[in-house]
Amino acid sequence: MKPIYLDNNATTAVAPEVLEEMLPYLKELYGNPSSMHTFGGQNHRRIEEARAKVAALIGADPEEIIFTSCGTESDNTALMSAVESYPRKRHVITTRVEHPAVLNFARHLARKGYRVTYLPVDSLGRLDMEAFHEALDDDTAVVSVMYANNETGVIFPVAEIAEVLRERGILFHTDAVQAVGKVPIDVKELAVDMLSLSGHKLHAPKGIGALYVRRGTRFHPYIIGGHQERGRRAGTENVASIVGLGKACELAGEALEEEAGYLSRLRDRLERALLQSCPDARVNGDTTNRLPNTTNIGFEYVEGEAILLRLDEYGICASSGSACTSGSLQPSHVLRAMGVPFTAIHGSIRFSLSRYNTESEIDRVIEVMPTIIRELRLLSPYGKERLTQP
Amino acid sequence: MWEYSEKVKELFLHPKNVGEIENPDAVGEVGSMICGDALRLTLKIDRETERIIDAKFQTFGCASAIASSSVLTELIKGKTLDEALKITNKDIAEALGGLPKEKMHCSVMGREALEAAIANYRGEARPPEAEGRIVCNCFQVTEEKIRKVAIENHLTTVEEITNYTKAGGDCGTCIPEIEAILKDIWKAKAPPRPEAPRKRLTNLQKIALIQEIIEKEIRPRLQADGGDIELIDIIGNRVIVALRAMCVGCPMGGVTIEGIQERLRELVSDDIVVEQQ
Numbered sequence: 001m002k003p004i005y006l007d008n009n010a011t012t013a014v015a016p017e018v019l020e021e022m023l024p025y026l027k028e029l030y031g032n033p034s035s036m037h038t039f040g041g042q043n044h045r046r047i048e049e050a051r052a053k054v055a056a057l058i059g060a061d062p063e064e065i066i067f068t069s070c071g072t073e074s075d076n077t078a079l080m081s082a083v084e085s086y087p088r089k090r091h092v093i094t095t096r097v098e099h100p101a102v103l104n105f106a107r108h109l110a111r112k113g114y115r116v117t118y119l120p121v122d123s124l125g126r127l128d129m130e131a132f133h134e135a136l137d138d139d140t141a142v143v144s145v146m147y148a149n150n151e152t153g154v155i156f157p158v159a160e161i162a163e164v165l166r167e168r169g170i171l172f173h174t175d176a177v178q179a180v181g182k183v184p185i186d187v188k189e190l191a192v193d194m195l196s197l198s199g200h201k202l203h204a205p206k207g208i209g210a211l212y213v214r215r216g217t218r219f220h221p222y223i224i225g226g227h228q229e230r231g232r233r234a235g236t237e238n239v240a241s242i243v244g245l246g247k248a249c250e251l252a253g254e255a256l257e258e259e260a261g262y263l264s265r266l267r268d269r270l271e272r273a274l275l276q277s278c279p280d281a282r283v284n285g286d287t288t289n290r291l292p293n294t295t296n297i298g299f300e301y302v303e304g305e306a307i308l309l310r311l312d313e314y315g316i317c318a319s320s321g322s323a324c325t326s327g328s329l330q331p332s333h334v335l336r337a338m339g340v341p342f343t344a345i346h347g348s349i350r351f352s353l354s355r356y357n358t359e360s361e362i363d364r365v366i367e368v369m370p371t372i373i374r375e376l377r378l379l380s381p382y383g384k385e386r387l388t389q390p
Numbered sequence: 391m392w393e394y395s396e397k398v399k400e401l402f403l404h405p406k407n408v409g410e411i412e413n414p415d416a417v418g419e420v421g422s423m424i425c426g427d428a429l430r431l432t433l434k435i436d437r438e439t440e441r442i443i444d445a446k447f448q449t450f451g452c453a454s455a456i457a458s459s460s461v462l463t464e465l466i467k468g469k470t471l472d473e474a475l476k477i478t479n480k481d482i483a484e485a486l487g488g489l490p491k492e493k494m495h496c497s498v499m500g501r502e503a504l505e506a507a508i509a510n511y512r513g514e515a516r517p518p519e520a521e522g523r524i525v526c527n528c529f530q531v532t533e534e535k536i537r538k539v540a541i542e543n544h545l546t547t548v549e550e551i552t553n554y555t556k557a558g559g560d561c562g563t564c565i566p567e568i569e570a571i572l573k574d575i576w577k578a579k580a581p582p583r584p585e586a587p588r589k590r591l592t593n594l595q596k597i598a599l600i601q602e603i604i605e606k607e608i609r610p611r612l613q614a615d616g617g618d619i620e621l622i623d624i625i626g627n628r629v630i631v632a633l634r635a636m637c638v639g640c641p642m643g644g645v646t647i648e649g650i651q652e653r654l655r656e657l658v659s660d661d662i663v664v665e666q667q
Contacts, residue, residue, distance in 0.1 A: 112645075224615075303450055323425075329560060379456060380448060380450040381419070382450055
C-alpha cells in the first residue's frame with residue numbers, strides 16, 4: 001500500500017527529477033572534484049552549477065553558499081562561527097521554540113558560560129517582539145531566530161528582526177530549514193547575515209544542507225581540513241547530493257507560488273473538515289501567518305501516539321507533539337512554550353503536506369479521522385462526556 | 391518509532407474489557423492528563439470469596455498504556471484479591487511479550503491502578519508509594535515509589551528509574567537525589583555491579599602515570615586537531631596544564647579540560663582536578 005504521506009516537515013520524498021540528475025554521480029562519474037584530471041575535475045563545474053541554483057532560490061550570490069551535510073550542521077556552524085568571530089561578546093539570543101539544532105547548541109553555549117536569552121512566544125506561537133528588543137545589548141554576539149516553526153508552521157517576523165539587528169551591528173542567523181522552497185525568500189531584501197537550509201525538506205535527499213553567509217560576514221569554519229568550499233567547510237564534496245540539492249532548489253523556485261496555492265487549499269480543506277467533524281479540536285498556532293503546507297491540530301482528551309498508530313493502520317503518516325512521541329517524557333517544547341492547555345497538548349497532530357499529496361488522499365484522512373478520535377475517546381476516562389457533544 | 395510486540399499492537403487496536411462497570415465494588419485511578427497517561431480501573435468483586443468477577447478499564451495514553459491496561463484486566467479476572475496483588479509490573483510486561491524499555495512505566499501504572507482499586511475495596515488508605523515525599527516534581531513521583539520499583543525490578547541506574555517511573559525525565563533537577571536513593575538501596579544489599587578495586591598509588595607512581603597518559607594518549611589526540619597541551623605541575627590532586635597551539639582561545643577549551651579530567655579520574659584517581667594555568 002502506498003502511504004498517504006502527510007509528514008513532509010519531517011522529511012520529503014526525493015523528487016524523481018532530482019534522483020535522475022544525481023544518479024550519474026553515484027555511478028560512473030565518481031571522480032573527486034578536487035582532482036587534477038578531467039574525470040574528477042569536471043564534477044567541480046557541476047557543483048558550481050548547483051551552487052548557483054541554490055543561491056538563485058534565495059536571491060544570494062553563489063559564493064555566499066556553503067554546502068554542509070545537513071540543516072543541523074548549518075545551524076551549528078552559524079552559531080559557532082558567530083561566537084568565535086566575536087569572542088568578547090558573551091550573550092546569545094534565540095527563541096524557546098527553535099529546532100533542537102539551534103536550541104541545544106544554545107544550551108551547550110550556556111554551559112560554556114554564555115548568557116543565553118530564550119525569547120518567549122504567545123498562545124498563537126508568535127514571537128514576543130518586546131522581549132526581543134529588551135534582550136538586545138552591547139554584549140550580544142548573535143541572534144538566531146527561525147524563519148518558520150517546524151511544528152506549527154508559524155512564520156516569524158524575520159525581516160523586522162533583521163532590520164533592527166543590522167542597525168545595531170549584531171549578527172543575525174535564521175534557521176530557514178522549513179521555509180526555503182515553501183515561501184519566497186530573497187536575501188537581497190532580507191537583512192540576514194546567515195541562513196540555514198536543508199535538502200531533505202525540499203525533495204532533495206537526506207545528508208545535504210547549505211549555509212548562506214552574506215559577503216563580508218566574519219566566518220570561522222566548523223569542520224576543519226581540506227580546502228573545499230574555499231576553506232569554509234572541509235571534506236570531500238557530496239557531489240551527487242549537491243547536484244540533487246541544486247535541482248531541488250530549481251524545481252522549488254519554478255513552482256513556488258503555484259505550489260503554495262495548491263498546498264494551502266488542500267491544507268485548509270483538511271483543517272476545516274477535521275475541526276467540523278471532530279468535537280473538541282483546535283488549531284495550534286497563528287493561522288493568518290503560516291507555512292502553506294502545515295497544520296497542527298490538538299484533539300482534546302486523546303493521546304497523540306495512539307492517534308498516530310491508528311492512522312498508521314490506514315497507511316497515513318503524520319506526527320505528534322505528545323510526550324510519548326517526543327522521546328523526552330514531556331510533550332513538545334513548542335506547544336508548551338505557547339501554553340497550549342494540557343488537555344490538547346498530548347493530542348496534538350501535525351499534518352504537513354507536499355506537492356505530491358492529492359485531493360483523494362486528503363479525503364481519506366477526512367474520512368477516517370473522526371472514527372479514530374471517537375474510538376480513542378471511548379477508551380479514555382476523560383472522553384465519555386465529550387461524545388455527547390455535536 | 392517504538393518497537394512494539396505483536397501482542398501490544400493487537401491489544402492496542404482491539405483492547406479487551408474497555409469501559410466502566412456499573413456500581414463497581416472497587417475503583418482504582420492513577421495518572422493524570424497532565425502527565426500524558428491515566429488509567430481508571432473498575433472491578434466487580436465477589437464479597438464472599440474475594441474473587442474478581444469482572445474488570446474494566448478506561449485509559450488515556452499511548453499504545454503501550456492501552457495494551458498494559460487491557461492485559462491487566464485479563465490477568466486479574468477470576469483471581470482472588472490476594473492472588474491479584476502478587477501480579478507485578480514485570481508480569482504485565484511479560485504478558486505483553488515485552489515492552490520497549492522506555493515504556494516500562496506503562497506496566498507500572500497498571501500495577502498501581504490494581505493496588506489502588508484493591509485498597510479502595512478494602513477501605514484502606516492509599517498505597518504507601520502514592521503518599522510521602524515527592525522526589526520528582528515534574529511527574530509527582532514519591533521516594534517510596536522509586537524505592538519500590540527499583541527493588542522489584544532490580545534497577546540500578548537513573549535512566550532505568552526514568553523508564554519505569556518517569557522520575558527525572560523532564561527538568562532533571564531530581565537526578566542527584568535519585569542517584570542518592572539508588573546508592574542507599576544497593577549499599578544495603580549486595581551491589582549489583584561491583585567495581586574492580588583500584589590499586590593505591592604512591593605520589594611518584596601517580597605523577598608518572600599522569601605524565602604517561604598525557605604524553606601517550608592526550609597529546610597525540612589534541613595534536614591531531616592542531617592543538618597541544620603541556621603538563622605544568624602536579625600538586626596533590628591538582629593537575630595543572632596549559633593548552634597550546636590551536637587550543638589557545640578555542641571556545642571548546644573547557645570541554646577539552648573536562649575530558650582530560652574525566653580520563654585521569656578514570657585511570658588514576660577519582661579526586662583529580664585538572665586546572666588550566
